[in-house]
Amino acid sequence: DTGVSQDPRHKITKRGQNVTFRCDPISEHNRLYWYRQTLGQGPEFLTYFQNEAQLEKSRLLSDRFSAERPKGSFSTLEIQRTEQGDSAMYLCASSGPPGPQGNTGELFFGEGSRLTVL
Amino acid sequence: LAKTTQPISMDSYEGQEVNITCSHNNIATNDYITWYQQFPSQGPRFIIQGYKTKVTNEVASLFIPADRKSSTLSLPRVSLSDTAVYYCLVALYSSASKIIFGSGTRLSIRP
Numbered sequence: 482d483t484g485v486s487q488d489p490r491h492k493i494t495k496r497g498q499n500v501t502f503r504c505d506p507i508s509e510h511n512r513l514y515w516y517r518q519t520l521g522q523g524p525e526f527l528t529y530f531q532n533e534a535q536l537e538k539s540r541l542l543s544d545r546f547s548a549e550r551p552k553g554s555f556s557t558l559e560i561q562r563t564e565q566g567d568s569a570m571y572l573c574a575s576s577g578p579p580g581p582q583g584n585t586g587e588l589f590f591g592e593g594s595r596l597t598v599l
Numbered sequence: 600l601a602k603t604t605q606p607i608s609m610d611s612y613e614g615q616e617v618n619i620t621c622s623h624n625n626i627a628t629n630d631y632i633t634w635y636q637q638f639p640s641q642g643p644r645f646i647i648q649g650y651k652t653k654v655t656n657e658v659a660s661l662f663i664p665a666d667r668k669s670s671t672l673s674l675p676r677v678s679l680s681d682t683a684v685y686y687c688l689v690a691l692y693s694s695a696s697k698i699i700f701g702s703g704t705r706l707s708i709r710p
Contacts, residue, residue, distance in 0.1 A: 524643065
């Protein structure tokens with residue numbers, strides 16, 4: 482297994498265009514997270530999937546953002562009508578089953594997809 | 600969700616031991632404490648996780664006092680490659696639908 486992979490690594494687009502990012506988690510991981518990170522800030526939670534169900538979505542996520550995980554495997558994050566403020570690194574992470582005491586599974590992050598909106 | 604507070608930045612020198620303390624006054628009974636490391640243009644990477652007392656692995660040690668309201672990540676004999684941002688998180692898997700990162704501590708190691 483090669484870990485979490487994200488595609489594309491870099492995307493430059495013009496304001497108003499739609500973009501889509503793909504995340505392939507570690508195969509046996511049922512939990513998948515999307516984060517957004519801007520320069521000098523920590524990763525900002527966007528949304529969370531358990532299998533194919535989207536169980537949590539940040540209130541910071543406007544209607545222009547949508548995420549799917551149709552078969553509980555890969556996930557896509559689409560941004561419609563991009564704005565300059567959407568420029569950021571979009572990170573995907575996955576995790577597996579909890580530890581024996583229910584402790585949080587380790588998050589495995591991909592290398593991110595960097596979006597630049599001109 | 601428990602909020603964490605860490606120093607914004609720290610400086611140290613190669614070969615020194617570095618201790619980064621995180622405050623989490625509202626930690627819940629079942630929350631675990633986890634630390635991640637992030638290099639520029641990369642996703643965060645898990646370092647260590649613990650619930651109480653002390654945990655040690657090949658990379659770091661984690662000290663958690665009895666009241667669990669703080670924790671200290673200890674990096675022994677740091678090198679230049681330890682220059683990174685370090686994040687402290689608290690969460691429980693069963694409620695970990697929303698794992699929140701703070702702003703982290705930017706650690707700079709000098710020769």
